[in-house]
Amino acid sequence: MGTCSIPNKPVCGVYRIMLPLTKVRRISKQLLKCVILSSVIGLIIPLVIFWRGEYVHVLKYQWVPGETCQDIPVVRTDKTIEKRYISVNMTVQHGWQAVDNENLFYLFSSFYVVDRDSRHVLLIGAMDKRTYDDLQCAVTDNKTIKYVPARYMAMWDDQLLCTQINPYYTVIWDDQILCRYSPTFFTCDLPNNFHPTSVALSRKFCQLPSQMLPVLYPTEITKKFTICVAPLHGPYDNVNELIEMIELNKILGADHFTFYNFNISSRVNRILDHYIKQGIVDLVPWNMPINLTRIHYYGQMAALNDCLYRNRHKSRYIVVQDMDEFIISKKHRTWHEMMLDLPSGLNVYSFQSVQFSVDIQDIETNFQGKESVKKFNLVTLLKQKHGPVYDRTTRTKYIVEASRIKELGIHNVWQLRDGSTGNEYHVPPEDALMFHYRHWFNEKEIFTGKHNPRMMMYKDNLLTNIQKTFEKLKLI
Numbered sequence: 001m002g003t004c005s006i007p008n009k010p011v012c013g014v015y016r017i018m019l020p021l022t023k024v025r026r027i028s029k030q031l032l033k034c035v036i037l038s039s040v041i042g043l044i045i046p047l048v049i050f051w052r053g054e055y056v057h058v059l060k061y062q063w064v065p066g067e068t069c070q071d072i073p074v075v076r077t078d079k080t081i082e083k084r085y086i087s088v089n090m091t092v093q094h095g096w097q098a099v100d101n102e103n104l105f106y107l108f109s110s111f112y113v114v115d116r117d118s119r120h121v122l123l124i125g126a127m128d129k130r131t132y133d134d135l136q137c138a139v140t141d142n143k144t145i146k147y148v149p150a151r152y153m154a155m156w157d158d159q160l161l162c163t164q165i166n167p168y169y170t171v172i173w174d175d176q177i178l179c180r181y182s183p184t185f186f187t188c189d190l191p192n193n194f195h196p197t198s199v200a201l202s203r204k205f206c207q208l209p210s211q212m213l214p215v216l217y218p219t220e221i222t223k224k225f226t227i228c229v230a231p232l233h234g235p236y237d238n239v240n241e242l243i244e245m246i247e248l249n250k251i252l253g254a255d256h257f258t259f260y261n262f263n264i265s266s267r268v269n270r271i272l273d274h275y276i277k278q279g280i281v282d283l284v285p286w287n288m289p290i291n292l293t294r295i296h297y298y299g300q301m302a303a304l305n306d307c308l309y310r311n312r313h314k315s316r317y318i319v320v321q322d323m324d325e326f327i328i329s330k331k332h333r334t335w336h337e338m339m340l341d342l343p344s345g346l347n348v349y350s351f352q353s354v355q356f357s358v359d360i361q362d363i364e365t366n367f368q369g370k371e372s373v374k375k376f377n378l379v380t381l382l383k384q385k386h387g388p389v390y391d392r393t394t395r396t397k398y399i400v401e402a403s404r405i406k407e408l409g410i411h412n413v414w415q416l417r418d419g420s421t422g423n424e425y426h427v428p429p430e431d432a433l434m435f436h437y438r439h440w441f442n443e444k445e446i447f448t449g450k451h452n453p454r455m456m457m458y459k460d461n462l463l464t465n466i467q468k469t470f471e472k473l474k475l476i
Contacts, residue, residue, distance in 0.1 A: 073143070093211065104127065127184040155183040237268055301408075352389050
């Protein structure tokens with residue numbers, strides 16, 4: 001019964017192969033498993049590509065084929081360069097700019113980077129995910145323009161939601177719309193002994209650029225903790241939140257802040273100018289030309305990674321958090337003391353999150369200075385009830401060793417400079433937490449939250465500093 005039998009005579013011209021019924025069933029089951037497995041793999045691979053933010057641009061690196069371009073001698077006279085005695089206008093400026101009129105690629109900033117085995121210019125910008133176009137870099141040291149192949153890779157988006165903006169600047173979330181543009185890294189490998197001052201990209205071979213980005217070079221470390229914040233928008237006008245955020249983080253240990261100005265009010269601009277003069281704030285214009293319905297949250301990923309490369313040689317640590325978030329140690333008063341107590345030699349320190357509801361009534365307990373606290377609406381002192389601690393995979397924020405990071409995400413680090421994603425320390429919630437002050441997601445928990453008076457230890461210093469700032473800026 002276990003073997004096939006072939007009859008001596010053909011039936012209708014074809015020999016029949018007789019298989020036992022049990023073997024037919026076994027083969028059928030195996031075929032069914034293969035079909036199911038193939039279907040699952042065929043479904044998972046596109047989903048993985050979607051979640052990596054590279055659903056069209058599967059090939060991460062695009063190289064310009066063909067012959068090399070001839071170097072172009074440059075004679076600079078003011079804003080004009082001469083190519084073979086033909087004068088053309090070329091501007092070098094910071095900020096968002098389109099690669100060409102097709103609006104497939106946009107650039108914002110460029111940085112000189114030295115890794116273990118390469119020297120290159122890293123550009124931060126955005127790309128239309130539907131394109132496969134080859135790109136070429138034009139780099140100049142003010143003496144010569146050289147052409148080198150470009151490669152590019154979309155940043156790993158944390159989520160695929162896009163923002164829609166109505167005429168009143170209210171953010172509307174629409175999970176049916178997939179972002180057309182992705183924040184992107186562009187890389188230009190450099191010839192030996194060549195140190196460029198500016199760079200441009202082109203979709204046309206050997207094209208002379210009309211506008212270029214200045215290349216930013218590393219500087220000496222002068223700061224300890226730099227806070228990177230997503231682009232301010234709205235127009236953003238919450239002066240109480242802004243001053244509380246800066247002054248409280250200064251007490252915690254922050255000595256530098258990088259903000260991105262998409263749209264802020266004149267009052268906020270005056271406050272930030274006050275801190276700029278103190279040397280603790282950088283305000284970077286974020287004149288992003290991309291339709292907000294086609295890129296995630298004002299290009300947040302591009303801003304965070306620009307902040308990383310802008311500060312990776314200025315500051316030892318980068319702190320990633322929002323305007324309403326604060327990393328609070330349960331054992332120490334400052335971040336400096338906390339970091340000394342955490343395991344050393346690691347690259348990433350992530351903090352689990354708890355949410356404090358701004359919807360509940362203020363704390364009923366009386367304390368000295370409460371009237372002033374209420375006048376300035378200091379939510380970190382007035383709201384002292386929070387929900388459960390989120391797990392390690394939800395809404396975490398982090399502190400990183402800036403010089404060791406290659407790519408930041410919103411809630412985690414995507415890649416280290418050595419190409420790995422490891423070497424992360426999850427700070428236990430009994431040691432420190434990220435306090436998040438916002439409207440509570442779960443309304444049923446509003447009145448059952450846990451009371452936490454930890455922020456009261458900063459009350460006197462915080463209230464004094466905020467009072468002085470409001471008086472100096474004549475906001476009261």
